[in-house]
Amino acid sequence: MRLSAYARDLRGAEKRRYLEKVAQCGGVDPYDYGAGDAALDMTLLPRVEFTDIKDYLVHATSFTTREALKAYKSMEGHNYLTSGWVQEPCVKVLADGRRVVLGKHLEGKRCSQVSFASARAKKIQMDAGVETHRSRRQQKAAIEETTPEEWSMFLSMCHKSDSRPALLSLEEPYAAEFAPVALKFPKAVLTNLHKDDVPETQDAMMDHCMEVMKALVIEPEVARLVEAETKDQAKSTKWFTFRAGRITASNAKAVCRTSIPSPSMSLLNKICSPEHTQFWAPQTAWGKEHEETARQAYATASASIHLNFQCATAGLHISVEKPFLAATPDGLVTCSCCGEGVLEVKCPYNGRNGTVKELALSKSACVSLTGGKLRLRTDHSYYYQVQLQMFVTQRKYCDFVLWTPKTTQFTMSPHTDGYGGQNRYGHSSSLRLSVHRSVPRCAAIATPSFFFLVFRYPVLYADAVVVVGAWRLHGSKIASEGKTRKRDCASDETPR
Template identity: 30%
Template sequence: MLKSGLNERNVLYRDKLLPDARKRYLEKMAMIGNLDPYEVPSRECTRDPDDLPPLTFPDIFVYLVCGVSAYTEAQFRNFKSMEAHVQFTNGWVHDLEAYKSPSCENTVVRTKVMHSQRLNEPPLKPWVIVSSAGKVECAHCTCMAGIAETCTHVGALLFKLEATVRIRGTKTVTDVPAYWVLPSNLSKIHPEVGYRINYTSSVAQRKTLDQRINMQPTAPAIRSRAQKLKTPPGNLEDLSPLLDTLLHHSKAVGLSGMEKYYAQYTQHTAAAPSSALPPCLAKSLYDESIDARDLSAVLLACEKHINAVSVTEEQAVAVEEYTRQQHLSSAWYDYRSGRITASKMHAVYATSLERPSHTVFTQVCYPHIQHTVSTVQTRWGISHEGDARKAYTESRAAYHTNFKIEPCGFIINSSFPEIGASPDGLTMCECCGKGCLEVKCPFKYRSCNIQQALDMKDKDFCLQLSSDNLQLKRHHRFYTQIQTQIFVTQSNHCDLVVWTENDFTVVRVFPDQEFWEPRLQKAQEFFKKVCLPELVAKYHSKDMQPHVPSEKEQ
């Protein structure tokens, strides 16, 4: 809140704040080298999207909902600001300006946001401070609720920043990022005839924007009324070819009530007895009576649950059978919660145990949050996994004796139950023994063949040529993922299938004990020092406010 009765001429914005708000404002300034975001000249800022911090949708959720207020020490839980996307899609948010102080790793991003009701008033000026890892450290706005740091104008800024970063991530070697799909800035509202006005709802506008960012076809915003056609009544016999097509190519639940098709909808998932299944860590360990800010109490509680992650061989088998639908099963996410999975092992090995990346521990402890985010890359991989598997099976069957691929669920190794893996299949043949399968359909190289992808010399591409043979790069995150799958499943090897529309290849990867041992040790330490305190008391997510040095420390 602002002080009243002050002569505003030559008075700094922060000096007009009440004492508590001004103290907090100075703390936020300390995060960017004691600079006031409102005093940084525009000529020293950049509007280049490549200079923006890597913000993602989970980062917005973690800040607006799970973040902690500096005033009340309670979680924000501002679900209303999660709806601020409407201000962004309507064009109320102006261009983003970013400034990174040479003395710290944080970046301040600021903009102007139009009033949604009072259009003739000067726009509001929100800003956010984001770390180099994408964590939202704090925020501010000149609106009445701005000192609370989670107003809708801050939310609208975050959504525009996330959309801009997402477009930047779809850039390829030959394509230019399509920043033009972002809503244009509105500075003044002009009258318009009714039939030219877009009456599309905010939900539909957001869906259309996501489709454009993901390079999917969209319907026109303004539609013309179609003429009514006289259609003769149909019957089930006429619809039979259509219903047969729906049965094989979609999840048409309406067919489950028809006599001809109901048998196809019988539940075939493994009904594991509840006594054989271990408890889910995220559901069984949390104790809300523990003060998350009392480290000694948290550590004492963790000692009592140090063996909660252990499973027997029977329980491990039951979990694997019960989760074979993988991402289509809620139980798959439940048993992944709190365990370091193969796909997260690379990030866990790279993060600090003392100050772990909030993105990493959030994805490990709460994988269902990431599940809510769907990108064109993930949808491409999922939709073409069957094509890659078919090509792999046909190429291997002729050269292996009694070759077969079995589906699998979430696999936990009872020797190190803190870790789990969900390969795309388990392979078996008399000549090579047990193996696992990992399929990759890289969206970035979807139109290339493997040689073209190699010629790009892109560090993100997972393969390289060595002595005229294709190899998986040892420093690539896929190598860490596959080594984890090999040791968790106790396989002799893993076949990596890299598939594009024009080509595919198979690279066999063997166990690398020297590579695996330090990562196993780091993952077990990460579980004890990071996952367990978070699962028991939400120690890390409740303590999201960064440390600001006191005057003595400075």
């Protein structure tokens, strides 16, 4: 066995343990290697499997305490290596295939992964006598401190990115955007509707609900800020937060049709926990997939027949007059000839393969064909939906777009619905497409790739929804707890 001077000076248990290690190294003391005995080639290292790492880092024990290392010492040694304390690791391949790893470590820090018990002074002396070749490893350059201008530019770039880095929540002026919505809009978030003390009588329950309804207040400026922050709609958690506890346009018919003494539990869950009652179905997936296509087609066609036409995205609108009501139209439309309105787009799944006429003849269709005229059925949930949208947004009309991918030619005349043969702009009901004339309340637009209908309905403000819905949400929320549902609402379908 070839030993170095360092090994020959060891005594007792220290020397016995060192000799055991030298025996594993082929009987040659690593301190006795010269510069040419090892190569700076990491490809010479053997392949390490996951089980090898686990056995060494977790199951190996300390020779002094007999306790499992639990990766502490090994991770400490790894930190020394990456921090620059240990440099120039070299590999010596033994005759039997085993490898010996040598390394040079800087002074002032003991090499923890080599457990040679020795005096610090002697260790320094031995290190000085080790022959090493010239280092081929480049030293890391010092990193200059970031200037305030560079940091400000970096934060600005992060803010303009599509993601939301958590770093911005700690830096002004971006931190305000990360504030919880309940803190930014305390009156707009309905989080206190649950009551443990259920009123004993129906009259007491109704009185309590009316008190809750009258106490709800939202300032116009807050309503505008909420709408601006929820334009991403279902992609935004804020959209669900502000919807919770409110009657939205898509639930308008179900709210008016459900039983007051025994309300629909599925409806209550949908109103009070909108984020947790989402569902996927081929019908909803079809509508979401083609909604933007229909919207763009509508905007392109309308721009050619309206003066200064604009169609903007919409967030959640909360009614200032009735804060328990809310609606999210598919768009906000404006033009010089017609004023301000809302847009609602429907892409019926059952019309994906048929014509609009065939769709109108089906029993479940939202439109009916009477005397060659298409009408939106007043008993359909879509009719309730658009009426509540107009009430909440305080806009005068709704353009209802019905989209199908079939290339179809279908001619019709706009109907009057009892408006004395004239539409609400004072023009006759005949088809008028001039930009200086009003658009008919029902128009058919055909393109080479699809066909869609635009129904324009004047606002009726759906008094049943406003008056009945005023107390029905809160009354049902309290009265339904702990009771069995007798019947579901008239329609549980989710309009899309």
